[in-house]
Amino acid sequence: MAILLMLLSSAAFTTMAAMVKGLDGAIPIAELILLRCLIPLPFFVYIIKRKGVPLLVQAKGLILLRSLAGAAAMACFYYALTNMPIADCVFLGRSQPFFLALLAPILIGEKAPKAAWGAIGAGLVGVFFIMKPGLAAWPIAAWASLSGAGLAALAHISVRQLNRTDQPLVIVFNFFLLTALMAVAWSVVVENDLVVPQGQQWLLIVGIGVFASLGQFLMTCAYRYDKAPVVAASSYASIILSVIYGYWFWGEMPQPLAWVGALLILAGGLILIWSRRGRGEKL
Secondary structure (H helix, E strand, C coil), X not given: CHHHHHXXXXXXXXXXXXXXXXXXXXXXXXXXXXXXXXXXXXXXXXXXXXXXXXXXXXXXXXXXHHHHHHHHHHHHHHHHHHHCCHHHHHHHHCCHHHHHHHHHHHHCCCCCCHHXXXXXXXXXXXXXXXXXXXXXXXXXXXXXXXHHHHXXXXXXXXXXXXXXXXXXXHHHHHHHHHHHHHHHHHHHHHHCCCCCCCCHHHHHHHHHHHHHHXXXXXXXXXXXXXXXXXXXXXXXXXXXXXXXXXHHHHCCCCCHHHHHHHHHHHHHHHHHHHHXXXXXXXX
16 A cells, blocks of 8 residues: 555656746745645645644654755755756655665664665666766756755655654645745745746646645655655656656656666566565555
């Protein structure tokens, strides 16, 4: 179940990434983060109230850490998307399971099973092949994407811990609320600039909010069912969709080495899924 949820989450996040790239930097990053988080808030309030559960999580410090890391990861990722091809950006972002596998044993005592390490290893070799030419072409954006991957790993570990005390809907609502407040502070203190979206930009922004919410909810649910490194490794599926989006909308074709890398990453994901089936677990 965890792997299936993460595959769907990855598809939602990749679709959101394509919409962010479609804005082409027309909306400041802080404002975009703010709008992304504000749009779904009324929906979450309505659903949570209907369920009769508290609006606020129990682990206040942990949700603050999750929100800080998540907001910083978003900022890095949005910058990278605006300044490099979407496939290359997503490829670098898939280094996240490596950071997660390193941090999880230290922070929450979860060791990655051997199959997950195999998937992560294959994925990292694949990322090397993909980004060997890319790091020279977009150095700042590439480092931003890698930094976002590390921050996202920290955020995902926090989600894993939050699932022990709170429901996914409440966790996502609190994350969006805190991140929106951080984005307001960032807009006022740092950017001090507000751009009013026009026409099609509103459609893209609404789509970003919808797919971001769906991705966050599915990801949060996924971490309830399996260990953090295993779930993160299954997010490699986003690579295929990012290549399709990049070619279809922007004519971006990955270089020959990228295809070798993509095959390695896909192989790692298949190894992981097969190992879970072998243990009789539901996907």
